[in-house]
Amino acid sequence: MQTILVVVHLFLAVGVIGLVLMQHGKGADAGAAFGSGSSGTVFGAAGSANFLSRATALLATLFFLTSLGMGWFSMQAVERPGLMIEDSTPAVEIPVSRPEPMSEVPAIPGTAGGAVEVPVVPSVTTDNGEQPKVTE
Template identity: 45%
Template structure:
């Protein structure tokens, strides 16, 4: 099920990117650049939204919903990896020698 959600998530993301790229901006009209009266309204000169803006909103809601679902599934996913249970063999291989400090060098302060 996780893999199916990832594929659907990818398709929604690609669809969302495509819909956003083919839309025309609200200020891209010729009348809006010269200060037409309808461009200063609440929703702009195009009205409340057409098919592209509504489908973009639906895909955005789906994208965020799928993000939350996939995040919840991956957070609760338990790994069976027991790599950090026994670290004694690797600890014996790495041996660091700590150099002894010279007490005479600590008392000498350069001028």
């Protein structure tokens, strides 16, 4: 049923688009659309505006109704939880394996396993010989 409703909705959408594109603006009369006077138009002496307006309104109404129908079907298909959290489902505990700590620290590459000397950085002093204060 839902598939049929989607197909009908698609055809209605194409029909509404076609009818809206067939209508002419306010300044154009019915004869301008078909190249002759208003009495010689395809839709008769009343002109095409009346027929196209009613057909567009009918298809737009059907399009709106199928949109509501599809919305209703989509609401029925999904079971949505309420606002309150229910404690009826127990929590599942997942075991976590922790890696064993390493017993020794690996050597730094390029030092051949020996101690590395840290270079001494000279202290910074200001012009008057005082060390600047460090604020964090």
